[in-house]
Amino acid sequence: GILNSDTETHNIVGETLKADKVVTGHYSMPETGKGLNAYIAMGSRNCHESTRAIDALEKMRRGETAFFREGSAWHDLKEVSKAIVGKTLDTRYASLCSDDTHPNTLVGKGHLDHIIRRAVEEGIDILTAIQMVTINTATSFRMDNELGSIAPSKCADIVFIDDLKSLNVTKVMIDGKLVAENGKLTFDIANYQYPDWATNSMKIRDTISADSFRLASPDNKQQHTVRVIEVIPARVGTVAAKAVLTAKHGLLSSDTQQDILKAVVFERHNRTGTKGFGFVKGFGIKNGAMASTVAHDAHNLMVIGTCDEDMALAANTLIASGGGLVTVRDGKVLAHVPLPIAGLMNDKTAVEMSVLVQKLESSWIEIGCAMPSPFMTMALIPLACLPELRLTNRGLVDSNAFVFVDLLLD
Missing domain, CATH: 3.20.20.140 (Metal-dependent hydrolases)
Known part of the structure; x- marks a missing residue:
């Protein structure tokens, strides 16, 4: 901009x-x-x-x-x-x-x-x-x-460490008060009651089913050249690629032989009913689906996967839990991290969330994804300010030229 x-x-x-x-x-x-x-x-x-x-x-x-x-x-x-x-x-x-x-x-x-x-x-x-x-x-x-x-007139926010090699933190002070020692908080945090609007963020207009993910082949053509968002492991950028997909029964679907997965972004804040279709490459998923409501910066509902049924289950699992991250395969939920606060947060402790995320990481490998932290890579696919090609609920964006582009190239 x-x-x-x-x-x-x-x-x-x-x-x-x-x-x-x-x-x-x-x-x-x-x-x-x-x-x-x-x-x-x-x-x-x-x-x-x-x-x-x-x-x-x-x-x-x-x-x-x-x-x-x-x-x-x-x-x-x-x-x-x-x-x-x-x-x-x-x-x-x-x-x-x-x-x-x-x-x-x-x-x-x-x-x-x-x-x-x-x-x-x-x-x-x-x-x-x-x-x-x-x-x-x-x-x-x-x-x-x-x-x-650490100097006169400054806030007494101090981190104490064992040595300059291990950097093991022994205690932490904020404004001169001890707040943590030996990995534990030294004070209690009061419970907070979140307002209803913060825990009711999955406002999707239409019921999601496998049909919601069907992508018809125009003019019943057998093959189409499509734009593909190719992700780069451990990097935020994407490559604007293209591929030839063969339609089956009049539909364009994922092609695991080419490592190309269907991707759909659903608007989830204002019940507009808008959704964008795309294809992504680089996740390596062989069978299954992943869905997330952490999808920068609009944080809509994003789903990628190999089959429409698993994608629908992933989407509906997150709708039911108020948002989060989920992995699905063959009609079963393999791992689920609920994020009921705005679809972005959970009020559990970091240790409790760590257990859930660890199970989520294991589920990525189960469905064939060897990429480090694929949900974070997935979360940037809708971020239209980063190069080169992005997917939003309004469609594909050429983020070099900042214009919407068609999914099909022929």
């Missing part, structure tokens, strides 16, 4: 700047010249979408903080860390972030402590890595007058 001079997007940024707030960026384009200059001139202070060393380096050279990303699904740190490793340059504009992290990653590996360890593995100096999650980040968000270092 910024580079295309979209009025609404520029107005949002303008109001943010007028309110003296920080504008955070989302620049995922490979162009690091005039386009990046224009984007930063808009007012962006930081960006977490660097996937190459040159992306981060060019942002840092222009005074924009580059967040080096390492989450459950996105493993960009290995490549992006090359922007500073072995180079003599000022690293004040380099920070670390996770972007998206599963509960079992948090419980099993950690959060920023884990990412610091990964940064050190890639050759970043330990003190530099710690700066990248403290003072550098606070400065980027213009909060270094309160946070980011």
Whole structure:
């Protein structure tokens, strides 16, 4: 929207700047010249979408903080860390972030402590890595007058660790008060009653059945060339590919021989009844379906799979639970993570959720998907601001040109 001079997007940024707030960026384009200059001139202070060393380096050279990303699904740190490793340059504009992290990653590996360890593995100096999650980040968000270092006048938010190698966190203080010690909270969190609107977000107009996923072959043609969203393991980008599909009984379906799966996005917030059809490649699913209501940024209901019946079961399972993540095969639910709060959250503890997510991860392998954290990759398929091809409830989007495009190429 910024580079295309979209009025609404520029107005949002303008109001943010007028309110003296920080504008955070989302620049995922490979162009690091005039386009990046224009984007930063808009007012962006930081960006977490660097996937190459040159992306981060060019942002840092222009005074924009580059967040080096390492989450459950996105493993960009290995490549992006090359922007500073072995180079003599000022690293004040380099920070670390996770972007998206599963509960079992948090419980099993950690959060920023884990990412610091990964940064050190890639050759970043330990003190530099710690700066990248403290003072550098606070400065980027213009909060270094309160946070980011242990000094007079600053908030007493302090993380205590055993040593600089293991980074084992022994206790945590917030505003000078002990809030966690030896992996346990030191205070009780009161129960919260969520309002009905927050727990009633599955507002889908039409009843979903296997017929909802039928995709007719126009003119009863035997073969069609279709657009395909090809995902890249451990990366946020997609490739705008194409494939030839053979119709069966007048319908276009998934083709597991080509690793091509049908995908459908249903609008779930306002009962509009809109849905978009597409095809995705790269998940490796041999038999079954996956569905999710975590689907950035509109968070509609997204389903991918090999057969319409399993896709319908996956969709209806999430409708019944108020949202979440689910894996289905041969008419049976293999794993289900309910997210009844807005279809995005659960009020269970991280440890409880970790058990559910671990079972979900095992179910991916059962249906043939070897990709790390496929639900996170799946969650970005509707995000139309990332290149190259995306699927929304309104249809396919060429996110390089920001226009809707037809599924069929013939």
